[in-house]
Amino acid sequence: MNMVNPPLPSETSREDKIQSNPVRLGARLKLTRQTRGLTLKALALSADCSESLLSKIENGKASPSLPMLHRLVQALDSNIGWMFEETDADEGVVFRAGTRPLISLDPLRRGEGISLERIIPYSQGHLLQCNIHHIDVGGESAGPIQHVGEEVGYVLVGEIELMIGDKTFRLSAGDSFVFNSELAHWYRNVGNQRASIFWVNTPATF
Amino acid sequence: MNMVNPPLPSETSREDKIQSNPVRLGARLKLTRQTRGLTLKALALSADCSESLLSKIENGKASPSLPMLHRLVQALDSNIGWMFEETDADEGVVFRAGTRPLISLDPLRRGEGISLERIIPYSQGHLLQCNIHHIDVGGESAGPIQHVGEEVGYVLVGEIELMIGDKTFRLSAGDSFVFNSELAHWYRNVGNQRASIFWVNTPATF
DNA sequence: GGCATTATTCAAGTGACTTGAATTATTGTC
DNA sequence: GACAATAATTCAAGTCACTTGAATAATGCC
Numbered sequence: 001m002n003m004v005n006p007p008l009p010s011e012t013s014r015e016d017k018i019q020s021n022p023v024r025l026g027a028r029l030k031l032t033r034q035t036r037g038l039t040l041k042a043l044a045l046s047a048d049c050s051e052s053l054l055s056k057i058e059n060g061k062a063s064p065s066l067p068m069l070h071r072l073v074q075a076l077d078s079n080i081g082w083m084f085e086e087t088d089a090d091e092g093v094v095f096r097a098g099t100r101p102l103i104s105l106d107p108l109r110r111g112e113g114i115s116l117e118r119i120i121p122y123s124q125g126h127l128l129q130c131n132i133h134h135i136d137v138g139g140e141s142a143g144p145i146q147h148v149g150e151e152v153g154y155v156l157v158g159e160i161e162l163m164i165g166d167k168t169f170r171l172s173a174g175d176s177f178v179f180n181s182e183l184a185h186w187y188r189n190v191g192n193q194r195a196s197i198f199w200v201n202t203p204a205t206f
Numbered sequence: 207m208n209m210v211n212p213p214l215p216s217e218t219s220r221e222d223k224i225q226s227n228p229v230r231l232g233a234r235l236k237l238t239r240q241t242r243g244l245t246l247k248a249l250a251l252s253a254d255c256s257e258s259l260l261s262k263i264e265n266g267k268a269s270p271s272l273p274m275l276h277r278l279v280q281a282l283d284s285n286i287g288w289m290f291e292e293t294d295a296d297e298g299v300v301f302r303a304g305t306r307p308l309i310s311l312d313p314l315r316r317g318e319g320i321s322l323e324r325i326i327p328y329s330q331g332h333l334l335q336c337n338i339h340h341i342d343v344g345g346e347s348a349g350p351i352q353h354v355g356e357e358v359g360y361v362l363v364g365e366i367e368l369m370i371g372d373k374t375f376r377l378s379a380g381d382s383f384v385f386n387s388e389l390a391h392w393y394r395n396v397g398n399q400r401a402s403i404f405w406v407n408t409p410a411t412f
Numbered sequence: 413g414g415c416a417t418t419a420t421t422c423a424a425g426t427g428a429c430t431t432g433a434a435t436t437a438t439t440g441t442c
Numbered sequence: 443g444a445c446a447a448t449a450a451t452t453c454a455a456g457t458c459a460c461t462t463g464a465a466t467a468a469t470g471c472c
Binding site for chain 2: 093096119127128130149150152154171172173174175177198200202
């Protein structure tokens with residue numbers, strides 16, 4: 001190695017050290033927050049920290065302390081483990097039935113008796129969000145998150161009542177729907193068995 | 207009808223008169239602008255008007271003069287006609303199983319023994335494309351159309367072989383996949399019954 | 413303890429968009 | 443053609459989500 005020109009000490013090294021991990025963690029946190037339709041302010045409030053700190057964490061300019069991270073994932077109704085989960089964003093991913101990550105949602109935020117089965121893993125670089133919504137008998141979604149974008153779905157099994165805007169539909173297995181995400185929407189299992197909906201939507205950040 | 211309490215004259219009526227058409231035109235314009243990735247400022251610049259006017263037009267608070275509208279669609283590389291075209295894009299659309307338009311595809315272009323069932327009607331103004339691919343026994347897709355974007359799918363019934371990039375997967379009912387549209391992809395029915403795949407992809411203009 | 417490092421906050425700044433009052437065109441009516 | 447009425451357009455100010463930088467509080471290491 002050239003002794004006259006030793007490796008630059010500052011510049012990148014500092015940034016890199018900060019970013020090596022945090023940049024991915026940050027991105028994951030951001031994506032999670034956006035998926036939940038939360039603003040920095042809102043998350044900051046429920047995780048009890050400042051808006052600006054969140055901004056820095058999400059952009060890899062700071063890495064949260066463990067207690068902080070814990071409060072964050074809690075507020076996001078996620079868990080620390082899978083913030084670090086490895087995923088392959090740009091090669092194809094195939095998931096077998098029954099092997100997909102299952103997420104139980106905060107009833108207050110997302111609804112009663114609903115769990116999501118992830119079709120598209122959380123990782124950077126995905127354009128779409130896709131989950132199978134499993135709705136227990138009598139379960140229903142909470143207040144809708146309204147955002148720009150579009151939603152498509154297909155009822156795999158069960159009987160549900162779906163409200164889009166001011167209209168109500170009763171859907172059975174095999175029925176499908178599309179609507180603009182800005183329309184208020186809400187659903188409920190009205191059958192006597194667990195219902196499943198294959199649901200795709202464009203992210204809030206569009 | 208009660209003559210003592212005639213319908214309220216002002217309040218809503220004025221708003222409604224303004225909004226009746228423009229609100230939809232505005233929404234359409236906004237969607238188009240967003241699809242093009244333009245900001246209000248940018249569009250205002252190239253259509254030679256003020257940012258605030260655009261905001262009002264998009265929100266149905268004003269309706270553009272014809273010259274103005276012309277400059278707008280020109281800047282958006284669209285045309286006035288389809289700004290007024292009827293689509294079910296803005297209200298939700300529900301399709302019952304078995305009532306969806308079925309399209310048999312040109313074997314040369316799309317493949318042998320494949321027909322598509324439209325989940326999202328083929329009208330402009332939709333962000334997503336979505337179809338159920340029905341593949342006859344032994345049927346297979348033709349050369350893939352490669353474009354930027356993302357694809358998600360879910361095997362509803364049957365056994366298929368799916369190639370993504372340089373990998374091959376054998377999928378059964380309930381399995382799902384996601385991949386970047388730029389990767390070459392191809393599929394084939396390898397079972398002994400008709401196979402169906404619920405398939406969503408982002409348009410090229412994403 | 414003292415010192416460097418880094419997490420965290422506060423306050424100010426930016427960019428995209430919205431709103432309201434003021435101005436300019438358009439339109440209809442006599 | 444003139445005169446209101448009405449609505450299109452602009453300017454300036456306001457809001458909202460987010461980012462940045464300097465200041466402060468923790469933390470860990472010697």
